Amino acid sequence: MSFLERIHECNNARIDDYLPFYIEKEIVGWLRPAFAAALDQWPEVFTLEEQAVRLHPQLSDFKQRSDALDEVVRALIRRELIGHYLAESYAVTPGTREQARCLIDRGAVAQFGVRAFGQHINGYVRKEDGLYMWVGRRAMDRRLAPGKLDNFVAGGLPHGLSLQENLVKECHEEAGLDAQVAALARPAGMISYVAETANGVKPDVMYCYDIELPAHINPVCRDGEVESFTLMPVNEVAQIVEQTTEFKQNCNLVIIDFLIRHGVLGPEREDYIELCSRLRKPA
Amino acid sequence: MSFLERIHECNNARIDDYLPFYIEKEIVGWLRPAFAAALDQWPEVFTLEEQAVRLHPQLSDFKQRSDALDEVVRALIRRELIGHYLAESYAVTPGTREQARCLIDRGAVAQFGVRAFGQHINGYVRKEDGLYMWVGRRAMDRRLAPGKLDNFVAGGLPHGLSLQENLVKECHEEAGLDAQVAALARPAGMISYVAETANGVKPDVMYCYDIELPAHINPVCRDGEVESFTLMPVNEVAQIVEQTTEFKQNCNLVIIDFLIRHGVLGPEREDYIELCSRLRKPA
Numbered sequence: 001m002s003f004l005e006r007i008h009e010c011n012n013a014r015i016d017d018y019l020p021f022y023i024e025k026e027i028v029g030w031l032r033p034a035f036a037a038a039l040d041q042w043p044e045v046f047t048l049e050e051q052a053v054r055l056h057p058q059l060s061d062f063k064q065r066s067d068a069l070d071e072v073v074r075a076l077i078r079r080e081l082i083g084h085y086l087a088e089s090y091a092v093t094p095g096t097r098e099q100a101r102c103l104i105d106r107g108a109v110a111q112f113g114v115r116a117f118g119q120h121i122n123g124y125v126r127k128e129d130g131l132y133m134w135v136g137r138r139a140m141d142r143r144l145a146p147g148k149l150d151n152f153v154a155g156g157l158p159h160g161l162s163l164q165e166n167l168v169k170e171c172h173e174e175a176g177l178d179a180q181v182a183a184l185a186r187p188a189g190m191i192s193y194v195a196e197t198a199n200g201v202k203p204d205v206m207y208c209y210d211i212e213l214p215a216h217i218n219p220v221c222r223d224g225e226v227e228s229f230t231l232m233p234v235n236e237v238a239q240i241v242e243q244t245t246e247f248k249q250n251c252n253l254v255i256i257d258f259l260i261r262h263g264v265l266g267p268e269r270e271d272y273i274e275l276c277s278r279l280r281k282p283a
Numbered sequence: 284m285s286f287l288e289r290i291h292e293c294n295n296a297r298i299d300d301y302l303p304f305y306i307e308k309e310i311v312g313w314l315r316p317a318f319a320a321a322l323d324q325w326p327e328v329f330t331l332e333e334q335a336v337r338l339h340p341q342l343s344d345f346k347q348r349s350d351a352l353d354e355v356v357r358a359l360i361r362r363e364l365i366g367h368y369l370a371e372s373y374a375v376t377p378g379t380r381e382q383a384r385c386l387i388d389r390g391a392v393a394q395f396g397v398r399a400f401g402q403h404i405n406g407y408v409r410k411e412d413g414l415y416m417w418v419g420r421r422a423m424d425r426r427l428a429p430g431k432l433d434n435f436v437a438g439g440l441p442h443g444l445s446l447q448e449n450l451v452k453e454c455h456e457e458a459g460l461d462a463q464v465a466a467l468a469r470p471a472g473m474i475s476y477v478a479e480t481a482n483g484v485k486p487d488v489m490y491c492y493d494i495e496l497p498a499h500i501n502p503v504c505r506d507g508e509v510e511s512f513t514l515m516p517v518n519e520v521a522q523i524v525e526q527t528t529e530f531k532q533n534c535n536l537v538i539i540d541f542l543i544r545h546g547v548l549g550p551e552r553e554d555y556i557e558l559c560s561r562l563r564k565p566a
Contacts, residue, residue: 263470276563
C-alpha cells in the first residue's frame with residue numbers, strides 16, 4: 001500500500017474506452033459506447049458518429065441546450081440508465097465553470113463524463129506537538145461512500161454559486177461553522193484526476209483549501225452527511241491514507257497535497273517527484 | 284504579461300529537436316544534433332545512431348562511466364564546445380538523484396540535457412498587514428543571470444550531499460543563516476520544467492521550501508552570489524513576477540507556487556487550473 005496507489009485509484013479510467021462528447025468544436029464530456037448508443041432515441045438532440053457524440057448543432061444557445069439535455073436526463077432516469085435526479089445544475093464546459101456551454105443535472109454528470117468541480121477543505125489545528133487534522137466519518141445512509149472517512153468539509157460546486165458563497169454554505173452545513181470562521185479558509189491549490197466509476201468517467205477538478213482552526217472549535221455536521229468528526233495527529237491521517245482505503249477516494253489526494261505542502265511528506269522520499277506531479281492532470 | 288507567460292518561458296524547449304541520450308535502456312539526457320555529432324571523436328565512449336546517442340555498453344559501472352564522461356567534458360571545454368569546468372559533480376539519472384547511473388560535471392549538464400536538481404527557499408515574514416517575502420538581487424559579476432532578482436536562497440544539488448546538508452550550506456552561504464534558523468525551513472513541494480538555454484535543454488526539478496523568518500533576522504549573503512536583499516509585500520512580488528522578467532527565470536515558478544499555496548492567487552482566477560497544472564511536468 002502506498003500514497004501513489006491512492007493517486008492511481010483515482011486515475012483508473014482508460015479514456016480510449018470512451019467517446020468524446022462535443023458541443024460545437026469542443027470536448028465537454030466522455031461517454032461509454034453503450035450509453036452513447038441509447039442516445040439515438042433523440043436525433044434532434046444528439047448526432048451519433050462512429051467515434052464521437054455531438055450535441056445537435058441546431059441547439060445553439062445556453063438555454064436550448066440545457067433544456068434539451070434536461071429532458072433527456074429525465075427520460076434516462078425513467079429508463080433506469082441514470083440513477084437519480086439531484087435537482088442541482090452543474091456546468092457543462094470544455095474548461096472552467098465560467099466557460100459553461102450549458103447545464104446538466106448533477107445526477108447525470110458521470111454518465112456524460114462531464115467535469116465536476118468541488119471544494120475540499122483541510123481543517124487543522126496547530127498544537128505544541130505538531131499538526132492535527134479534523135477527519136469526518138460519512139453517515140451510513142449516504143448514497144456516495146457511506147461510512148468512509150472524509151475531508152473536514154467537501155462539496156460539489158453547483159452552477160450559479162460563487163466559490164466564496166459555496167464555501168460558506170458548505171462550512172455551515174457540513175461543520176456548523178459560522179461565516180466569520182469560514183472566512184479563515186485559504187485557497188491552497190487544486191488536485192485533478194480522471195476516475196472510472198460505476199456510472200462513467202469523472203475528469204474532475206477539486207479546489208483545495210486550508211483552514212487553521214482555533215483549538216476550542218468543535219465541528220458539528222448539520223446536514224447529515226457526516227456522522228462524527230475526529231481530530232487526529234497528522235501522521236495518523238497520513239498512515240490511514242498510505243495503508244488503507246478508508247477515505248472516500250478523492251479525499252486521499254486532497255490529503256496527500258496537504259501533507260506535501262506542509263512538509264509532512266518531503267523530497268527525501270523516492271516517490272516525491274511522482275507524488276507531486278501526479279496530483280494534477282496536464283491542463 | 285501574465286503568470287502563465289512566466290511558466291511558458293521556462294518550458295520553451297522543443298524536445299523533438301534533441302536526440303535522447305541513453306545509458307543502457309534508459310534516457311538520461313537530451314543532446315542537440317550538432318553537439319551529438321562532435322561526440323563521434325570518442326567511439327569508445329559513445330555510440331551514435333541516427334535518432335539517439337548511447338553511452339558505450341562496455342562502460343558498465345558507475346566509476347567507468349563517470350571517468351569516461353569527465354575526460355570527454357574536459358576535452359570539449361578545450362574545444363570550446365562547453366564553457367567552463369565547475370568542479371561540482373551532478374547525477375546523471377533517468378529519474379531521481381538516488382538513481383544516478385554516473386556523474387558529470389555541472390558545467391556540462393545543459394549540453395548533455397541532464398536533469399539538474401535544486402533547492403529553492405521562499406523566505407517570508409508574517410506581519411500584521413500580511414505576508415512579506417525576502418527577495419535577493421543577484422550580483423552583477425555572476426555568470427548566470429547577473430543583476431536579476433532571485434529567491435531568498437536557491438542552489439543546485441551536487442551529488443553526494445544530502446538534501447538537509449545542502450540546505451544548511453546554502454542558507455549559510457547565501458543568506459548568512461545559522462543551522463538553527465535553517466532548520467525552520469519546511470519542504471512544500473516541487474516545480475519542474477523543460478527549458479531551452481543557450482547551451483542546451485534543462486529538464487530540471489526544483490524542490491521548494493518555505494522558511495518563516497522572525498522579523499529581526501536580516502539575511503546577509505556570504506558567497507557573493509547576491510548583492511542585496513529586500514523584504515517586499517507579497518503583492519509587490521506577485522506584480523513583478525506577473526508583469527516583468529526581472530526574476531531569474533525559474534525563480535518565477537517557485538514564487539507562483541508559493542502564491543498559490545498561500546492563497547495569494549486563488550481559484551477565482553480564470554487561469555488557475557492551468558497555472559496549477561503547468562508548474563510540474565508529467566512524471
